[in-house]
Amino acid sequence: MVRIKHRYLLVHILYPDPADPNAKSSSLTPGKNFPDLVQFHRPSPNDLTPQLFARAIKDQVLLLYGDYGLGLVTSSLYIKYLSPATSTAIVRCSRAHYRLVWAALSFMTHITVTSTQSHQSRACAMQVVRVSGTIKKVEEEAIRRARAAILRAKRESDEGTADGILGILGKEGEETLQGEKNMNDLSSMSDEDNEMGIESDEDG
Amino acid sequence: MIGKVPADVSSQIPDPLPFTTPKSLQVIRRCTLHLSDPSQNHQLRTLASVYDVLAIRPDNERSLQQACEALECDLISLDLSSRFPFYFKYTSLANALQRGVSFEICYGPGILNSDGGASRRNLISNATQLIRATKGRGIVLSSGAKRALACRGPADVVNLAVLWGLGQERGMEAVGKEARSVVVQAEMKRRSFRGVIDVIYGGEKPKRDPGKSAKGKPEKTKRKTDVLGDDIREDDATPNSISKREQRRQAKKARLDTGEILEDKPKEASRGSIILPDNVPAEDLPDGKND
Numbered sequence: 001m002v003r004i005k006h007r008y009l010l011v012h013i014l015y016p017d018p019a020d021p022n023a024k025s026s027s028l029t030p031g032k033n034f035p036d037l038v039q040f041h042r043p044s045p046n047d048l049t050p051q052l053f054a055r056a057i058k059d060q061v062l063l064l065y066g067d068y069g070l071g072l073v074t075s076s077l078y079i080k081y082l083s084p085a086t087s088t089a090i091v092r093c094s095r096a097h098y099r100l101v102w103a104a105l106s107f108m109t110h111i112t113v114t115s116t117q118s119h120q121s122r123a124c125a126m127q128v129v130r131v132s133g134t135i136k137k138v139e140e141e142a143i144r145r146a147r148a149a150i151l152r153a154k155r156e157s158d159e160g161t162a163d164g165i166l167g168i169l170g171k172e173g174e175e176t177l178q179g180e181k182n183m184n185d186l187s188s189m190s191d192e193d194n195e196m197g198i199e200s201d202e203d204g
Numbered sequence: 205m206i207g208k209v210p211a212d213v214s215s216q217i218p219d220p221l222p223f224t225t226p227k228s229l230q231v232i233r234r235c236t237l238h239l240s241d242p243s244q245n246h247q248l249r250t251l252a253s254v255y256d257v258l259a260i261r262p263d264n265e266r267s268l269q270q271a272c273e274a275l276e277c278d279l280i281s282l283d284l285s286s287r288f289p290f291y292f293k294y295t296s297l298a299n300a301l302q303r304g305v306s307f308e309i310c311y312g313p314g315i316l317n318s319d320g321g322a323s324r325r326n327l328i329s330n331a332t333q334l335i336r337a338t339k340g341r342g343i344v345l346s347s348g349a350k351r352a353l354a355c356r357g358p359a360d361v362v363n364l365a366v367l368w369g370l371g372q373e374r375g376m377e378a379v380g381k382e383a384r385s386v387v388v389q390a391e392m393k394r395r396s397f398r399g400v401i402d403v404i405y406g407g408e409k410p411k412r413d414p415g416k417s418a419k420g421k422p423e424k425t426k427r428k429t430d431v432l433g434d435d436i437r438e439d440d441a442t443p444n445s446i447s448k449r450e451q452r453r454q455a456k457k458a459r460l461d462t463g464e465i466l467e468d469k470p471k472e473a474s475r476g477s478i479i480l481p482d483n484v485p486a487e488d489l490p491d492g493k494n495d
Contacts, residue, residue: 016352103367106360107315107324109353127357 006076007098008138010130011105012145013087015042017123038153044087045122048111050079053089056111060104072097080135086146090138102128214254232256232387236281239267248276257390259308265290272300278390279306279344284330285313285323292337301342306386307334309378310348311364315356331368340374344382 054077062070076094083089093101105126112121130141217233225231235255237248240263252258259279262268265288271280273296280300282288297307314327335343345365347355356364358379365375396402446454 016355099363099367102360102363106356106364107317109316123353125353125356126360128360128363129357131359 005095006092007095008132008135009091009128010138011089012127014125044084048084050082054079060108269296272296281308284327287326294337297337306342306344308344312347312349312354315354335369340370343378345378
């Protein structure tokens with residue numbers, strides 16, 4: 001028996017457009033002015049469920065590849081992990097067709113959240129930051145990135161450089177280096193983690 | 205820019221940008237010229253001197269051909285979200301590639317897909333055509349985005365390019381190397397002597413501490429290499445690197461070699477093969493000789 005081979009995609013949900021005021025008040029604490037960096041990696045709405053996300057991907061696959069593509073993808077597509085707080089997701093798909101799923105993610109421009117009271121659609125961009133054959137590596141990468149993001153946001157908001165293009169681009173190398181260096185300091189920062197809505201979910 | 209090029213051209217992009225940028229970020233100013241009438245005189249040289257990169261967006265087949273063959277530009281950026289009533293011909297596109305002019309694929313309109321799928325379909329169709337016609341060479345992938353929402357990460361774009369028929373390697377090049385080469389070539393064209401020779405600032409000669417350079421450093425390095433060399437030689441000589449099978453083989457060879465000397469026989473004879481004297485033809489050999 002040959003096992004079915006999978007690919008795991010680590011997906012970041014990015015929000016390039018500035019938040020509209022009503023959405024901001026619902027998901028974030030009002031009155032606080034967030035820097036652009038945090039706005040860019042904004043938490044997703046809380047009613048974004050894995051089922052909804054899978055539905056959105058499948059709709060996009062259907063739009064791009066039709067019934068044939070959806071048929072290929074649908075049996076193996078599974079949202080392993082979705083954290084609305086960090087806007088991070090791990091998507092599992094079969095190795096043969098992971099590029100179809102990836103293309104569908106690239107072509108997504110919004111996620112429609114239909115809750116009981118409101119029907120809102122938010123412009124967002126999906127960025128696949130890691131593709132791996134094992135979920136372990138994807139998980140490690142997700143944790144590493146979340147840590148680095150927190151540290152960078154904190155540091156830059158202290159320095160006041162987190163706004164504009166400077167904040168969003170940053171320096172990738174510097175960020176990772178800083179992340180490694182401050183790994184030990186992280187335990188002291190766990191209370192800030194909760195404040196920023198980022199949970200260190202270890203079990204994927 | 206649409207319409208006639210004005211007599212005196214000045215860069216529309218403010219030179220110190222109104223927002224702060226990281227120090228490592230180099231901003232490159234680019235002008236895209238829509239070209240529909242090939243007979244018109246577009247002051248390309250003046251435009252090129254004002255902007256860092258000059259791209260041309262031909263609207264029809266004739267202007268595309270002209271852009272490929274003659275026009276002094278750095279990039280040919282076709283509007284791939286509209287339908288072209290002609291095929292891209294390899295001969296004319298190869299002409300452009302030979303001159304060092306690259307082709308640009310803007311994926312932005314396809315991502316936003318504002319007109320209900322037509323632009324996306326056209327983009328995919330045209331991109332595959334372009335990749336086929338250029339055989340994947342000289343392709344630059346860029347967003348062509350008017351909103352930040354239409355931008356995608358480099359890996360995402362490469363994945364799209366792979367689906368459109370560009371290989372993974374070529375796709376990576378289209379995002380990185382090709383785009384860089386367009387910028388560098390454009391800079392060379394503007395600054396250097398006939399686009400061939402350029403004088404660059406190579407930096408100051410590093411100041412050396414005379415005491416260090418005389419004694420400390422060279423000796424150190426020398427010793428290091430010596431040590432390295434010894435290591436390699438030792439590795440070769442250690443018995444551990446020889447497998448048991450190899451040892452046995454060598455022992456056997458040694459035995460045979462000594463036997464050869466003692467018995468004064470040719471080497472092949474000990475293996476039981478036939479030795480033919482030079483003057484005896486093979487067919488004259490008696491059958492039982494190899495016993």
